[in-house]
Amino acid sequence: MITKENILATAKKTILSESEAITKLATYLDENFSKAVQSIFESKGRLIVTGIGKSAIIAQKMVATFNSTGTPSLFLHASEAIHGDLGMVQKEDVIICISKSGNSPEIKVLVPLLTRFGNTLIGMTGNMTSFLAKGSTYVLNTTVDAEACLINLAPTNSTTAQLVMGDALAVCLMELRDFKAEDFAVYHPGGALGKKLLLRVKNMIEHSLKPMVSPEDSVKKAIFEISEKRLGVTAVIENNIVIGIITDGDVRRMLNDRDSIADLTAREIMTKNPKMVTSETMAVEALNILEDFSITQLIVTDNGEYKGVLHLHDILKEGIV
CATH class of the missing domain: 3.40.50.10490 (Glucose-6-phosphate isomerase like protein; domain 1)
Structure with missing residues (x-):
């Protein structure tokens, strides 16, 4: 039986x-x-x-x-x-x-x-x-x-x-x-494995938009920038350096706390010292940072120059998760 x-x-x-x-x-x-x-x-x-x-x-x-x-x-x-x-x-x-x-x-x-x-x-x-x-x-x-x-x-x-x-x-x-892993990647360029070993941040932001406002711009302008670029965030730039970011989460929290935003500037609601990576950062490393800090965007800079925003969705679209 x-x-x-x-x-x-x-x-x-x-x-x-x-x-x-x-x-x-x-x-x-x-x-x-x-x-x-x-x-x-x-x-x-x-x-x-x-x-x-x-x-x-x-x-x-x-x-x-x-x-x-x-x-x-x-x-x-x-x-x-x-x-x-x-x-x-x-x-x-x-x-x-x-x-x-x-x-x-x-x-x-x-x-x-x-x-x-x-x-x-x-x-x-x-x-x-x-x-x-x-x-x-x-x-x-x-x-x-x-x-x-x-x-x-x-x-x-x-x-x-x-x-x-x-x-x-x-x-x-x-x-x-x-x-080494780099050698292995040479023989496995395709599929999720190849992307994990080869894909860098620069490969995902080549055509991305660069949302940005100055620290003295109005919050209203920051909201428009976030909405227009559709990345859920804008960088705050001063003297060509990223000094902070404003996310759609920051905007929601601000609206909960205030009745009027007419006099507010980007500097007053931005998050200082945002998480940043370079364009040469491996995509899988960037993903680890996003997961570790429970965030969905990373500012990309090279030698202090603002290059754009890497969104979690950019990584997910590549299929390496």
């Missing part, structure tokens, strides 16, 4: 089985791993990652991770390699070949071909006595005791181990390359 309890029990058993396989993976790390990382790092060529079946899918994910973290990589399907695609392999390339058994027919054909030009071959396998292991320059041990599936056939623990070993390689290479 299928019950919620049975389903959850199987799911937990699978997760625990895979987590145990990963934990054991750490004990297999040795000099082969460090030398493999060093050979990739020092290579003047690319990193070629190949495999067949489910291992080929893992290889594709590894290539995506390597490429996005500064290690130029290509995917080579093991079965296609022996039908012409070996032409993509150049003499200075380092090759990772992934196979759980290390003894599949395709692997036995491919390994001698991959090493015929003296390329460094890194074998990733769960069989340390396999054809792949014996033919590799360095061997990464991804042995698992069993698969997580009930019949011990579907690649589960083994592919997870391969995936984690690939991530370990990528992270080590990132550290060797001193790979």
Whole structure:
């Protein structure tokens, strides 16, 4: 009988089985791993990652991770390699070949071909006595005791181990390359992630209006300026320097406190020392300031020069939240 309890029990058993396989993976790390990382790092060529079946899918994910973290990589399907695609392999390339058994027919054909030009071959396998292991320059041990599936056939623990070993390689290479967030942004210019890493305040205020009044202007003029520019705020400028701001909130509070505003000036109701950023400030940093102070606008200045107003809506429209 299928019950919620049975389903959850199987799911937990699978997760625990895979987590145990990963934990054991750490004990297999040795000099082969460090030398493999060093050979990739020092290579003047690319990193070629190949495999067949489910291992080929893992290889594709590894290539995506390597490429996005500064290690130029290509995917080579093991079965296609022996039908012409070996032409993509150049003499200075380092090759990772992934196979759980290390003894599949395709692997036995491919390994001698991959090493015929003296390329460094890194074998990733769960069989340390396999054809792949014996033919590799360095061997990464991804042995698992069993698969997580009930019949011990579907690649589960083994592919997870391969995936984690690939991530370990990528992270080590990132550290060797001193790979920073700015570098990551270069490879991820699109979408919310790219915008978080690349978008600056100047990119959002290029065509924005610049509401402003002088400190001696009437409150009425300040209200008109706020309404006309539709940013909910106006800067108060004296000698080309921002000395304060008036928000629509300031106006509402003033109207609650006073019966007449005829004689009031902008200086009398402005908020001094407003929160400001420069045009070079990262958009995500500006967003943090807005959230920290529970405000919706920031004055933008460069070397004291008033550049405009950044509104929370400008950031929201970019989709980085």
